[in-house]
Every structure is written in C-alpha cells, then in structure tokens.
Amino acid sequence: MKQALVVGCGLSGAVIARELAEKGFHVEILEKRNHIGGNMYDYVDEYGILVHKYGPHTFHTCKKELYEYMCRFGEWDEYHLTCGAEINGICTPTPFNFKTIDDFYSEDDAKKLKAEIHKLYPGQDTATVVETLNAENKVVSGYAQFLFDNDYSLYSAKQWGVSPSEIDPSILKRVPLRFNYNEGYFDDEFQVMPHVSFTAFFKKLLDHPNINVELGVDALSRLKITDGNLKYNGDIINYPVIYTGALDELFGCCFEKLPYRSLRFEWKHEDTDSFQKYPVVAYPQAPDFVRIIEYKKLPVQDVSGTTYEVEYSLPYKKGCNNEPYYPLLTEESQNNYCKYSQKASEINNLYVCGRLGDFKYYNMDQALEKALLVAKNIE
Numbered sequence: 001m002k003q004a005l006v007v008g009c010g011l012s013g014a015v016i017a018r019e020l021a022e023k024g025f026h027v028e029i030l031e032k033r034n035h036i037g038g039n040m041y042d043y044v045d046e047y048g049i050l051v052h053k054y055g056p057h058t059f060h061t062c063k064k065e066l067y068e069y070m071c072r073f074g075e076w077d078e079y080h081l082t083c084g085a086e087i088n089g090i091c092t093p094t095p096f097n098f099k100t101i102d103d104f105y106s107e108d109d110a111k112k113l114k115a116e117i118h119k120l121y122p123g124q125d126t127a128t129v130v131e132t133l134n135a136e137n138k139v140v141s142g143y144a145q146f147l148f149d150n151d152y153s154l155y156s157a158k159q160w161g162v163s164p165s166e167i168d169p170s171i172l173k174r175v176p177l178r179f180n181y182n183e184g185y186f187d188d189e190f191q192v193m194p195h196v197s198f199t200a201f202f203k204k205l206l207d208h209p210n211i212n213v214e215l216g217v218d219a220l221s222r223l224k225i226t227d228g229n230l231k232y233n234g235d236i237i238n239y240p241v242i243y244t245g246a247l248d249e250l251f252g253c254c255f256e257k258l259p260y261r262s263l264r265f266e267w268k269h270e271d272t273d274s275f276q277k278y279p280v281v282a283y284p285q286a287p288d289f290v291r292i293i294e295y296k297k298l299p300v301q302d303v304s305g306t307t308y309e310v311e312y313s314l315p316y317k318k319g320c321n322n323e324p325y326y327p328l329l330t331e332e333s334q335n336n337y338c339k340y341s342q343k344a345s346e347i348n349n350l351y352v353c354g355r356l357g358d359f360k361y362y363n364m365d366q367a368l369e370k371a372l373l374v375a376k377n378i379e
Helices: 011-022 064-071 098-104 107-120 129-133 138-160 198-205 331-345 364-376
Strands: 003-007 026-031 042-044 050-052 059-061 076-078 083-087 090-094 190-194 211-215 223-226 229-232 241-243 260-270 280-282 291-294 306-315 350-352
Touching (some): 003 011, 011 198, 011 211, 011 364, 042 198, 059 364, 064 076, 064 364, 083 138, 090 098, 098 107, 098 138, 107 138, 129 138, 190 198, 331 350
Parallel strands (some): 003 026, 003 241, 026 211, 083 280
Antiparallel strands (some): 042 050, 059 190, 076 190, 223 229, 260 306, 280 291, 291 306
C-alpha cells in the first residue's frame, strides 16, 4: 500500500488525509496538540456551553461544491454571523453600515453623508476603507478617516503589532463598509455552523481505515531535511509528505524567521443571559485586548449563564507555549517566505499547505479548496 505522511490535523491536513486515504494511501497524521481539528477544535465547557478553544469559527463560502464537501461529514445549520465594534462607548455593527453613520452623526449630517455616498458609489453596496479614504469627496473620506482613526488603525496596531502602513492592503480590505442597513459579517451564499460541533465533523472526516492519527507528537522531532532529502526517523523517504505547519521551522529558520501572530485567551463565565450585543465584538479603543467572543451566541444556545473569552494578540515565539495563528503579511515577510517556498519546491515529495505553510490569511473555505487541489495532484 502507498504511504503518505501529513503534518498537522487541522482542516488542511485532515482533508488531504481523507482524500489520499480514499485513493488507497495509508496516511499517518502527526499532530503536536492533544486533539484533532487544529484551531477549529471545540468542546462543551463545565457550564454546558459549546465553545471554540482557539477563537470563533464559522464556515462560509460562495462555492456550492465546497459546502457540499463539508456536508459529506456532518449536518450543518444555517448561521449568519453578526459582529460589532465598540467605539466611544457605542457598539456599532461591523462591517460598518448606515446604522454606524446614525450612531455617530447628527440626523442632518447623517442624511448628507448617506446622500454623498450614494452619489459617489451609485448602485454599489460596499467599498473598502482603503477606497473611501482616498475618495475625492471630502465628506465621504472624512467618514472613512473617522473609522480608520477610531477602529481600523487601532485594531490593526493591536492585532498585528505593526503600523497599518506596513500591513499588506489585503488585510485592511477584508472588512468593507456597507452602503445600506444590512447586517451580517459575510455575504456568501452558504453560511453555516455544525449541527453538533466542529470536533464531531473532524471525527467523521478522519474515520477511515487508512488513516492513523498520532497526537502529542512534534513532527519536527522526527522529520528532517538533509541535502535536499526528507528524512523520517533518520531514513530518507520518497513517499508524499504534506506539511501544514510554519514553513520556516521545517527548514530550521535558515533564512530570516517568518513572523506569525499568536493569541492569548482569558475565559470568563457570568450568571447573565447576555454579556454583549453581538457574538463577536471588537474593542479597538481598549488598551490591551482586541475583542470578546460570547459563545452562547455562536451558535445560539439555550443555556443559562454565558461564557465568553477576552482575546489578546501577541507575537508568536516558538517554545513560549503559544501557537502561530496568523501570518503577518508585510512586503518584507512575503519576500522572505518566497525564499522558503523556493526551497520547498525543490523537494519533489514535499507538499506545503494551510494558512501557516502557505503564509496566507485563508478563510476556512479557501483552506479547504487549496487542500483539495493539493490532494488531487498527489498520485
């Protein structure tokens, strides 16, 4: 039987493992954590509330085939995520919409601003903050500047640890401005949460006789690169190795270390029906934490009390008991990543995938699509 080794049991690694197992490969998965599911791992806490250990996750996509793939391994319920941001003591919807204008402008000024937006963007429902900041219309650009000064710049500085001017513009474009009163964080056709849990989804995904999962194993204690060859426990291997971890660590950080951001969570429980207006609220003006996630609303759970986590962003440092969550995308870091990517491409049986391995800020559906493509190319 053909063999394959997968490093990491998050969405990318688990999907590739399943696809290869169905092709007849015997797949060994090495996962350094003590559970499957990667950052999507969830569990029921001591208060009976389903929580996500590593921050909130929902699945959303415009591509029916990706949604149908997820449906192969679990039942899903429609769920439209709503979010907010607290600015000057007011919790306003995000993406920012016309309710935001009403929240911070007088009635006459709000009416004028909305009219100027419709004039500048006729028939357009959204625009990025980058576009509106550069608008020639001073009323519109002034609104964008208010949001940038009080949310985007402050949140970005805390989340990424660098000036917004250093961050790849794609990050600032992820959350647009809405030119209507519509709420909802995403516009995708398919927006769902698992009927049971993400962990239950992963159990079904990995339930194949050709898949074996080892938990609590740092793959880099067994997997080495020597003279352009992959070695496993000291022996050169020629079968496919799928790597979903931080790529610089696989190569011993032979070039400059790639920057990733990590998170720290403070978990709290209160005997109240609701802690905040939305499941996810950003606090850009708070001095240290970035956002609060209230899990009884993600998905909606009929339980007494509420569990929430306060989220802090910090730099990832290997060996400091934290995890890399997001690649820090700057011009310099992406140039450095290209050096590692080139070395990886020179190893014929090495396949790199996932948010960390690809050094890209993937949404879940993007990670799934890339994983399916990688698996398709392995024979």
